[in-house]
Amino acid sequence: MLYWEDFSVGQVFEGGPRPVTKEEIIAFAKRFDPQPFHIDEEAASRSIYGGLIASGWHTIGMAMRMLVDAVMSRYAAIPAPGVDEARWKKPVRPGDTLFLRVEILELIPSRSKPDRGVVRSRVTLNNQKGEEVLTLMPVNLYRRRPAAKA
């Protein structure tokens, strides 16, 4: 298990490829974001997008899964306080393939809780054409390495 101390500023993690299917775009959006351009192929084909696009929350969900697989599952993660900014840059469509990039920006020891530290990072998802489709600035918490017994 890795700890907060094991991150370094500038460190980069990568994930993917993650293919995106029409079925999962529709299934996610029916539960969480039932707008016509996410769930109705016919309505979506008449929109300016010319076809179905993924809910932005589905795109973030896919990024989160890649982030857990690439980083958080290997480090002692604590539930996170939040996200400073999310931007959906381009539509994500059925047949796209997504790639994750995580760059560690800042490491801040917690003042109030000495057993943990904050990690700020920039998360980006790119599609198979190299276009940025998502940027996310999460605020994550990780446990600090337990002190060796004296």
Next chain:
Amino acid sequence: MLYWEDFSVGQVFEGGPRPVTKEEIIAFAKRFDPQPFHIDEEAASRSIYGGLIASGWHTIGMAMRMLVDAVMSRYAAIPAPGVDEARWKKPVRPGDTLFLRVEILELIPSRSKPDRGVVRSRVTLNNQKGEEVLTLMPVNLYRRRPAAKA
């Protein structure tokens, strides 16, 4: 259908109640956020949370669904550019019931695209005890009312 012009600053929308089940907490997290405190009852019961807690992205997904039902489905919504800030204030647990509140903060006509306008709002989710569990500051786009033919 309602348009950007039909919002007013200070307007409040409400949604809920939305019950939260253990089954959906686990199902969401297995797909998008498979950390032990979201998917493993036994590990979660040994954590400082004393039991399973929902993925923050699942909590936002539930808020989004309530937002679509209460607001976006009645207005001419366009896919949104992003979110300025999200904060998970308290854990969301199996058996909780969530309530949505949306307050319209700012209405900004688009300079580059005269057919649309930006709506900034503060979205909060409260649980059945009145505790705030989520705050979200989305940036949404809505169509402007088409001009009457001259």
